[in-house]
Amino acid sequence: MEKIKCICVMRELFRALSELENSLVDVHGISLNEAMVLCSIGDETIAASVIVKRTGMKASHTSKVIRLVEDxxxxxxxxxxxxxxxxxxxxxxxxxxxxxxIKEKGIEVPDLLLPLFGSYVVTDDCQAF
Incomplete structure (x- = not known):
């Protein structure tokens, strides 16, 4: 894929994720990163390093999100x-x-992201809620 096309695809992906997050905030009052942290904890008691691994966020960013959900x-x-x-x-x-x-009401998923959800399988590093 040519480099400029890749950037354009990433732009559209970013816009779709922003749309998904806006829906999550409007309906449930929680950001995408906050929801990912909660989902990564699930029914367990875990260290921040496990949250970092499960979310893929950098440790410093994870620390900020943890503080937000704790507050x-x-x-x-x-x-x-x-x-x-x-x-x-x-x-x-x-x-x-x-x-x-979130589980009961669901999340409005933008059309661009729908194909990703159809083939999604819950793995050990993503706790299902």
């Missing part, structure tokens, strides 16, 4: 029992209710 009351932070420097995160009832609402 919204979606996650709780716990000190590690063996290593007091290690932090672990789990979902609050508020987060579980938010994810249940």
């Amino acid at each position: 919204k009351g979606f996650i709780r932070r716990e000190l590690g029992t063996e290593d007091k420097r290690q932090m672990y995160f789990s979902l609050t009832d508020k987060a579980k209710a938010c994810l249940a609402g």
